[in-house]
Amino acid sequence: MIIQPKQRNIAYRCPECASSIFGIVGKFALSADMLRLKCSCDKGSALDINKTNDGKIRLSVPCLFCKQNHSYVVSESVFFDRDKFLLNCPYTGMDIAFIGDEQTVNSELARTEEEIRRLMAGFEAEDISELQPEDMNEDEILPDPAVYDTLRFLVKDLEAEGKLECLCNEGSYELRFCDGGVQVYCERCGATYTFGATTPALAEEYLNIDYLKLK
Ligand SMILES: [Zn+2]
Ligand SMILES: [Zn+2]
Ligand SMILES: [Zn+2]
Structure with a gap:
């Protein structure tokens, strides 16, 4: 049980x-x-x-x-x-x-x-x-957190359903901002996939994918 x-x-x-x-x-x-x-x-x-x-x-x-x-x-x-x-x-x-x-x-x-x-x-x-910033204005300096939030949700959902694969298939997956969007990467084998999304609307377009392979 x-x-x-x-x-x-x-x-x-x-x-x-x-x-x-x-x-x-x-x-x-x-x-x-x-x-x-x-x-x-x-x-x-x-x-x-x-x-x-x-x-x-x-x-x-x-x-x-x-x-x-x-x-x-x-x-x-x-x-x-x-x-x-x-x-x-x-x-x-x-x-x-x-x-x-x-x-x-x-x-x-x-x-x-x-x-x-x-x-x-x-x-x-x-x-x-x-190591902490003195006084950071999120809107001015940092990319939109809603983009990260949306893509993180997608990745964790695909991962939970076994629809996210990488080179080792034994890793755990994390996300980070990169040039031009957000990158998901495997902590174990280092395989990556970059979502070319810089705005929440662009990030949402990825929500209908149902399989992702990191390379
Ligand atoms: Zn932080
Ligand atoms: Zn405290
Ligand atoms: Zn891996």
Whole structure:
């Protein structure tokens, strides 16, 4: 008998004080309200989770690296049924939210702690704030996050249905902004596919594809 997990542990790092914030998301609690995970520091960053009208899950996650929230939409099955689900910053590629059972979330936090330490060492930074932007205006500097959001949803959906293939077929897939659009890549074999989408309307045109092969 398969027992469906009805709740998930989730964690993120507060961009203001760098501490890890933990929460538990229950399937039923989520259908009623917006859930908010909040850091208890002065600045009080918050991760918000709510259900969209069409039954998907929307997350707004504080980013340790950009000092702003990124938004993601995932299907309920991906959120609750995956052993491990990570949300990454579209600008730096670093993982910023960790979803899974308690053990998975803790081991991902430990893994990324190490990654952050290496990143800081690379920049000779003593504090994470040295890597964060001073004052960033998303509209001026960054590509439209709605483009990323749409394509991320598509990729995670194709992946969940086994309709996304790469050279190794054993990888996990992430997305990043690139010149002229958004690129999906396999973390294991490095195969890629580039969506030539720079506006939400162009991104939506990809939503009707039902198979994708990364090369
Ligand atoms: Zn904080
Ligand atoms: Zn970010
Ligand atoms: Zn691969």
